[in-house]
Amino acid sequence: MPVLQATQLSCEKQDRTLFQSINLSIESGELVLLKGENGAGKTSLLRILVGLSQPQAGSVLINNYCVLNEIDYAAPEFIYCGHKLGNNNLLTATENLVFWCQLQGMPADKEKIANVLLELGLAGLEDIPAKNLSAGQQRRVSLARLWLKPEAKLWVLDEPFTALDVNTVKQIEEKIEYFLDRQGAVIMTSHQLVSVNRPSRVFELEYAW
Amino acid sequence: MAQTRLQLKAVFTRDISLAYRQRAELMQPLMFFLMVVTLFPLAIGPNPQTLQLVSGAIIWVAAILSLLMGMDRLFRDDFLDGSLEQITLTSAPLYLVVLVKVFAHWIVHIVPLLLLSPLLALFLNMTTDMYWGLLLTLLLGTPTISLIGAIGVALTLGLQRSGVLVSLLLIPLFIPLLIFATSAIDSASMNLPFTFQLGIMAGIFLLVLAGAPMVIAFSLKVSQQ
Numbered sequence: 001m002p003v004l005q006a007t008q009l010s011c012e013k014q015d016r017t018l019f020q021s022i023n024l025s026i027e028s029g030e031l032v033l034l035k036g037e038n039g040a041g042k043t044s045l046l047r048i049l050v051g052l053s054q055p056q057a058g059s060v061l062i063n064n065y066c067v068l069n070e071i072d073y074a075a076p077e078f079i080y081c082g083h084k085l086g087n088n089n090l091l092t093a094t095e096n097l098v099f100w101c102q103l104q105g106m107p108a109d110k111e112k113i114a115n116v117l118l119e120l121g122l123a124g125l126e127d128i129p130a131k132n133l134s135a136g137q138q139r140r141v142s143l144a145r146l147w148l149k150p151e152a153k154l155w156v157l158d159e160p161f162t163a164l165d166v167n168t169v170k171q172i173e174e175k176i177e178y179f180l181d182r183q184g185a186v187i188m189t190s191h192q193l194v195s196v197n198r199p200s201r202v203f204e205l206e207y208a209w
Numbered sequence: 210m211a212q213t214r215l216q217l218k219a220v221f222t223r224d225i226s227l228a229y230r231q232r233a234e235l236m237q238p239l240m241f242f243l244m245v246v247t248l249f250p251l252a253i254g255p256n257p258q259t260l261q262l263v264s265g266a267i268i269w270v271a272a273i274l275s276l277l278m279g280m281d282r283l284f285r286d287d288f289l290d291g292s293l294e295q296i297t298l299t300s301a302p303l304y305l306v307v308l309v310k311v312f313a314h315w316i317v318h319i320v321p322l323l324l325l326s327p328l329l330a331l332f333l334n335m336t337t338d339m340y341w342g343l344l345l346t347l348l349l350g351t352p353t354i355s356l357i358g359a360i361g362v363a364l365t366l367g368l369q370r371s372g373v374l375v376s377l378l379l380i381p382l383f384i385p386l387l388i389f390a391t392s393a394i395d396s397a398s399m400n401l402p403f404t405f406q407l408g409i410m411a412g413i414f415l416l417v418l419a420g421a422p423m424v425i426a427f428s429l430k431v432s433q434q
Contacts, residue, residue: 072300084291102219103299105212
């Protein structure tokens with residue numbers, strides 16, 4: 001059974017058809033790189049895949065749960081890291097992650113969060129409001145979620161490497177490899193070169209007028 | 210169910226904590242409320258009978274305007290920083306999450322206003338009966354304003370500078386509340402019972418409570434498209 005099954009997806013935005021009748025299936029342990037030029041609809045597709053946007057036609061199942069009608073069952077199965085980081089500027093890195101864990105219905109283990117932040121090079125910055133962190137550091141706080149929900153089966157990552165330094169990009173790539181080895185599935189977009197040493201599949205979206 | 214309760218508690222605690230960290234902004238609607246109420250005696254004149262006659266209407270109109278002032282940020286910050294996306298993608302039903310957010314917003318914006326109300330009642334020469342009428346109508350009416358206001362805010366989330374638009378959309382919807390609230394205070398001023406007006410206001414509140422959370426949740430989803 002595929003982790004993600006998208007059938008006959010179509011998306012229109014402001015009278016422009018971004019894509020039509022797309023079928024996409026992702027199996028456990030599979031990495032899918034979503035490619036396409038600016039405006040091709042990569043972000044729109046990812047948002048449809050997690051149920052944040054509604055397609056004009058088609059359906060998406062994550063672990064056999066429909067993301068539009070059964071989001072309460074589908075949500076525990078995946079992690080979505082979008083363009084927007086999901087960090088409140090007034091809360092500290094730790095507070096943002098504690099809140100996210102609680103939202104996901106997981107115990108907010110502050111020690112575990114501190115260890116993840118340490119691993120991501122944010123030691124000493126745990127208690128600083130997110131607004132005082134650099135763009136890269138804020139992105140790292142957002143990506144720390146990948147460490148905190150081990151039971152997720154699917155990662156949906158929209159430009160996860162934006163604003164990150166080379167070392168952190170490497171760290172995230174290694175984390176993706178580790179996740180794939182544990183039979184996780186990943187679909188991601190990136191305008192940067194992705195150096196994940198695991199088989200991957202490219203899904204190309206063409207710019208349509 | 211226990212998990213949902215914990216998720217909702219997390220949303221409530223976070224919203225209260227965020228409000229506390231933005232105390233200065235929190236004070237703005239309250240100060241606006243206080244200033245509007247203060248301006249009326251200066252304009253109408255200090256005659257205690259005149260002030261008593263219009264006191265209920267002044268406080269209610271000021272309360273509606275100051276509440277609308279504070280409504281705009283109910284979902285906007287979460288929408289802009291992406292927290293709303295993460296809140297949407299959880300197992301907790303969105304309509305319950307928004308209900309908790311509106312409740313937190315009501316506590317943060319209305320409780321200080323209620324605490325301030327005895328002073329204003331004194332200021333506008335309200336009798337004790339009138340004050341009780343005012344307090345009860347505010348307790349029953351302001352949650353309705355918060356819930357209906359949240360629908361307007363959720364609908365206009367994707368628009369820039371939607372503050373005035375929200376006010377234009379919502380103020381007509383508050384007219385029934387305003388009529389019954391001021392009528393209750395008028396009745397109280399004449400030592401007449403005002404349970405009928407309170408009953409109607411309670412009915413409106415229950416009706417809005419039953420439907421608004423789902424409308425707000427749906428509007429938020431549409432605004433995030």
